[in-house]
Amino acid sequence: MGNRLRHLWLDNRKYFFAACLLFFGGALIGYFQAPVVEDMVDKMMGQLKEIAERIKDNGGGPLAVFWMIFSNNVFSALMMMALGILFAFFPIIGLLTNGVLLGFILFKYSAMGVSPWVIFSAGILPHGIFELPAILFAAGVGIRLGVLSLRSVGVLIQPHKMAQLKNDWYDTLKQFPVAVLTVIVLLFVAAIVESTITPTILKETVGQQLQQLNLLK
Numbered sequence: 001m002g003n004r005l006r007h008l009w010l011d012n013r014k015y016f017f018a019a020c021l022l023f024f025g026g027a028l029i030g031y032f033q034a035p036v037v038e039d040m041v042d043k044m045m046g047q048l049k050e051i052a053e054r055i056k057d058n059g060g061g062p063l064a065v066f067w068m069i070f071s072n073n074v075f076s077a078l079m080m081m082a083l084g085i086l087f088a089f090f091p092i093i094g095l096l097t098n099g100v101l102l103g104f105i106l107f108k109y110s111a112m113g114v115s116p117w118v119i120f121s122a123g124i125l126p127h128g129i130f131e132l133p134a135i136l137f138a139a140g141v142g143i144r145l146g147v148l149s150l151r152s153v154g155v156l157i158q159p160h161k162m163a164q165l166k167n168d169w170y171d172t173l174k175q176f177p178v179a180v181l182t183v184i185v186l187l188f189v190a191a192i193v194e195s196t197i198t199p200t201i202l203k204e205t206v207g208q209q210l211q212q213l214n215l216l217k
Contacts, residue, residue: 004175004178005178005182007175008175008178008179008182011171011172011175012137012140012141012144012175012179015140015141015143015144015147016136016137016140017140018140018143019091019095019136019137019139019140019143020136022092022095022096022099022139023095023096023098023099023132023136023139024099025096025099026095026096026097026098026099026100026102026103027099027100027102027103027106028099028103029096029099029100029103030099030100030101030102030103030104030105030106030107031103031104031106031107031116032103032107034103034104034107034108037100037104038104040097040100041100041101041104044097044101045101051068051072054068055068062195062196063195065194065195066191066192066194066195066196067191069190069191069194069195070187070188070191073131073134073135073187073190073191074183074184074187076094076135077134077135077138077139077183077187078138078180078183079094080094080095080135080138080139080142081138081139081141081142081145081176081179081180081183082142082145083142084139084141084142084143084144084145084146085142085145085146085148085149086146086149087146087149087150088142088143088145088146088147088149088150089146090142091138091139091140091142091143091146092139092143092146094139095136095139098135102124105119106119106120113209114206114209114210118205118206119206121205122198122201122202122204122205122206123198123201123202123206124198126193126194126197126198126201127190127191127193127194127197127198128190129190130186130187130189130190130193131186131187131190131194133186134182134183134186134187134190135187137179137182137183137186138179138183141172141176141179144172145172148165148168148169148172151165151168152165152169
């Protein structure tokens with residue numbers, strides 16, 4: 001299994017780094033161009049509020065929070081992986097929009113006098129250590145599929161590259177189940193941390209400040 005994971009990383013690392021650039025590029029846009037993207041973020045925040053309401057409807061306990069976070073993240077990650085085959089459109093858009101959302105949130109905290117670095121360290125980093133690599137890797141696999149789709153179109157005018165393309169498709173699809181399992185395991189751990197440890201760290205560090213701003217119940 002260790003050898004499979006090693007090859008999985010080596011074969012996908014350049015797509016992972018491309019995913020990182022897109023995500024952090026989106027975060028920079030969200031932070032430095034917050035007024036421009038505010039309408040888009042409001043719609044995304046509405047979706048997050050719906051998720052929060054569903055958690056409350058399920059009792060609001062740690063188990064309900066865990067399951068909602070885990071199922072939502074797994075669905076989003078697998079969609080970016082699978083739909084990447086459509087010329088990488090969905091993972092690219094997903095990375096940019098999620099990056100914009102993160103940057104916008106950090107900007108809003110900063111505007112209210114709360115250090116965005118503290119919010120990131122206390123409210124995102126504990127579970128983000130597992131979640132962000134999983135999401136970025138899933139999107140990277142999706143981008144890899146999209147590149148292969150583009151190459152499949154290009155081979156129509158360069159048929160001599162067909163053999164290499166077939167090999168690359170074979171290698172990618174052969175690794176796909178391991179990639180899915182890796183992403184799910186990372187997101188499982190992330191959901192446990194986010195539903196139990198992250199709220200505690202957030203309350204202990206900036207809980208009083210957020211309560212004063214009516215941002216933390």
